[in-house]
Amino acid sequence: MTKARSSLSTKTTMHAVLIVYTIIALFPVFVILINSFKSRRAIFRDPLGLPNEETFSLIGYQTVLKQGDFFLYFQNSMIVTVVSLALILLFGAMAAFALAEYRFKGNTLMGLYLALGIMIPIRIGTVAILEMMVSTGLVNTLTALILVYTAQGLPLAVFILSEFMKGVSDDLKNAGRIDGLSEYKIFFRLVLPLVRPAMATVAVFNMIPIWNDLWFPLILAPAEEVKTLTLGSQVFIGQFVTDWNAVLSALSMAILPVMILYVIFSRQLIRGITSGAVK
Amino acid sequence: MTALKLENVNKSFGPVHVLKDINLEVEDGEFVVFVGPSGCGKSTLLRVIAGLEDASSGTIRIGGEVVNSVPPAKRGIAMVFQSYALYPHLTVRDNMGLGLKQEGQPKDVVDARVSKASKMLDLEQYAQRRPAELSGGQRQRVAIGRAIVREPKLFLFDEPLSNLDAALRMNTRVEIAELHRTLAASMIYVTHDQIEAMTLADKIVVLRDGRIEQVGSPMELYNNPANRFVASFLGSPSMNFLERSVPGLPAGQTIGIRPEHLGLREDGQIFGKVTHVERLGGDTNLLVQTGQGEIMTVRLFGQDPTEVGDEIRVGFDPACAFYFDAQQERIFQQAA
Ligand SMILES: Nc1ncnc2c1ncn2[C@@H]1O[C@H](COP(=O)(O)OP(=O)(O)OP(=O)(O)O)[C@@H](O)[C@H]1O
Ligand SMILES: [Mg+2]
Numbered sequence: 001m002t003k004a005r006s007s008l009s010t011k012t013t014m015h016a017v018l019i020v021y022t023i024i025a026l027f028p029v030f031v032i033l034i035n036s037f038k039s040r041r042a043i044f045r046d047p048l049g050l051p052n053e054e055t056f057s058l059i060g061y062q063t064v065l066k067q068g069d070f071f072l073y074f075q076n077s078m079i080v081t082v083v084s085l086a087l088i089l090l091f092g093a094m095a096a097f098a099l100a101e102y103r104f105k106g107n108t109l110m111g112l113y114l115a116l117g118i119m120i121p122i123r124i125g126t127v128a129i130l131e132m133m134v135s136t137g138l139v140n141t142l143t144a145l146i147l148v149y150t151a152q153g154l155p156l157a158v159f160i161l162s163e164f165m166k167g168v169s170d171d172l173k174n175a176g177r178i179d180g181l182s183e184y185k186i187f188f189r190l191v192l193p194l195v196r197p198a199m200a201t202v203a204v205f206n207m208i209p210i211w212n213d214l215w216f217p218l219i220l221a222p223a224e225e226v227k228t229l230t231l232g233s234q235v236f237i238g239q240f241v242t243d244w245n246a247v248l249s250a251l252s253m254a255i256l257p258v259m260i261l262y263v264i265f266s267r268q269l270i271r272g273i274t275s276g277a278v279k
Numbered sequence: 280m281t282a283l284k285l286e287n288v289n290k291s292f293g294p295v296h297v298l299k300d301i302n303l304e305v306e307d308g309e310f311v312v313f314v315g316p317s318g319c320g321k322s323t324l325l326r327v328i329a330g331l332e333d334a335s336s337g338t339i340r341i342g343g344e345v346v347n348s349v350p351p352a353k354r355g356i357a358m359v360f361q362s363y364a365l366y367p368h369l370t371v372r373d374n375m376g377l378g379l380k381q382e383g384q385p386k387d388v389v390d391a392r393v394s395k396a397s398k399m400l401d402l403e404q405y406a407q408r409r410p411a412e413l414s415g416g417q418r419q420r421v422a423i424g425r426a427i428v429r430e431p432k433l434f435l436f437d438e439p440l441s442n443l444d445a446a447l448r449m450n451t452r453v454e455i456a457e458l459h460r461t462l463a464a465s466m467i468y469v470t471h472d473q474i475e476a477m478t479l480a481d482k483i484v485v486l487r488d489g490r491i492e493q494v495g496s497p498m499e500l501y502n503n504p505a506n507r508f509v510a511s512f513l514g515s516p517s518m519n520f521l522e523r524s525v526p527g528l529p530a531g532q533t534i535g536i537r538p539e540h541l542g543l544r545e546d547g548q549i550f551g552k553v554t555h556v557e558r559l560g561g562d563t564n565l566l567v568q569t570g571q572g573e574i575m576t577v578r579l580f581g582q583d584p585t586e587v588g589d590e591i592r593v594g595f596d597p598a599c600a601f602y603f604d605a606q607q608e609r610i611f612q613q614a615a
Contacts, residue, residue: 169364171360172361172366174326174331177350178378179429193368
């Protein structure tokens with residue numbers, strides 16, 4: 001950065017503010033992490049203390065790994081999240097491309113209809129969804145969850161992506177048409193790479209609610225073999241006794257995959273969020 | 280043979296009628312330039328020819344065949360866009376070769392044609408770069424190269440030089456003229472810039488509001504404009520139109536005189552006062568307010584000592600003047 005644009009003092013304050021914010025934001029995660037490595041007694045005696053030789057204990061992790069089928073839950077959550085994200089991105093981008101690119105009767109109306117879901121929470125329809133799943137025999141399958149999450153994520157995805165796709169140069173698409181690319185190739189090879197930051201934004205915004213959701217797994221797929229991680233962790237939270245070691249360990253492990261996915265998307269995400277402002 | 284023939288082509292976007300009854304022929308090997316004010320439909324016409332928009336009515340023939348329902352890639356055309364429109368994720372080589380690959384040409388044909396075009400446009404050392412790593416002029420040459428390798432019957436250029444700076448524009452203009460000579464292909468070229476239009480064109484098509492106003496060679500249009508619009512559009516500085524300042528002009532008529540046909544003369548017909556002087560070295564342009572309050576430009580060749588505020592008499596040869604009626608159409612018999 002050039003000297004003219006930033007003096008030392010503004011730079012220092014800027015960083016100070018950012019560091020303070022980071023500490024505040026990360027503090028709960030940090031507390032969860034350190035306490036997951038402590039014995040139960042130590043958690044209550046000194047919740048903010050770091051684990052030391054005396055208090056260090058892996059009991060929580062041992063409980064989690066022994067009880068229930070933790071890896072199965074983990075796998076279920078992973079499948080549901082990844083497949084739902086893939087479907088949201090694919091269908092969302094395709095609908096967005098059609099809305100942004102082609103002039104047809106009812107284009108605006110269709111766009112509004114697809115965006116309606118942003119304003120209406122899908123949970124309102126839980127009873128109807130459950131009835132549908134029962135009559136189609138999809139209760140207690142991962143497919144049920146994937147379908148619901150895809151439906152839930154599509155409206156916002158279509159809305160955001162179609163705005164971005166309108167910004168892709170017409171000349172570029174037309175150059176592709178003159179070079180003989182089919183509409184599919186124009187979509188996959190020219191347009192999708194250019195809206196990658198927007199895709200990452202949509203992915204991150206959808207990923208965390210899906211991963212953390214308790215509502216639909218509890219209602220649509222409570223069976224042991226299709227339990228998601230969030231639902232699986234609930235066994236440690238009892239009405240009278242809660243196994244805090246196990247809960248904290250389960251939570252710590254649940255953070256990992258989301259964090260990995262987030263790191264993958266984050267570079268694109270930052271470009272997606274700032275591109276509107278910088279242009 | 281005609282490279283392109285348009286018959287009664289119309290184009291509407293919903294209620295907006297953009298192109299109105301366009302009839303036009305482009306001969307083989309001809310360089311045709313579309314000029315006209317912004318929004319008159321030049322790009323739309325080009326896109327209709329390319330097949331990127333469907334014509335609402337009328338027929339389009341390329342090389343004798345009706346192509347109304349032929350997709351752009353199969354029309355035997357290539358297009359160069361104002362914004363270059365290079366594929367950002369492909370190298371220069373792949374940008375140029377993509378169209379041929381899509382056609383299913385064997386690899387050695389693709390390589391040979393791409394290499395030939397790169398050599399012609401001096402792009403060989405950039406073959407492996409991506410568009411983001413090139414300057415504007417280089418990107419425009421890649422875009423032109425992408426058009427050349429397809430060996431089209433008809434080239435379409437939509438304001439290809441308008442994003443370049445003046446010096447580069449001049450060079451690229453010369454390159455395009457040379458390209459036209461070497462390839463002997465038909466070209467249609469849209470521009471705002473009348474120097475490009477005058478220097479490149481075999482034939483200029485002047486458009487206004489979606490209609491063709493006049494078609495002709497640059498000198499025909501310059502010497503013999505059909506109406507006031509065409510007269511004002513070509514020539515720089517543009518033609519002076521006077522209603523009151525010239526004695527003996529019937530009411531309702533306008534006289535048009537090009538700035539270069541005006542001169543300082545003791546016995547000049549028009550009296551006026553200089554309000555501004557532009558000294559360009561080779562030329563001197565005087566802005567003159569006539570005694571009747573009209574403003575005109577006088578272009579003097581070479582350098583001239585006239586100063587702002589000087590009172591002058593300006594004369595012209597009536598044979599070089601144009602007369603227009605109240606409907607802005609040319610009146611021919613009155614000349615001389
Ligand atoms: N997709 C569209 N829908 C509706 N109207 C359009 C569309 N495309 C172009 N137009 C209208 O058609 C007219 C001609 O546009 P066009 O782009 O052909 O002008 P142009 O002569 O190329 O102008 P410029 O010199 O500024 O590029 C304009 O009035 C424009 O508003
Ligand atoms: Mg245009």
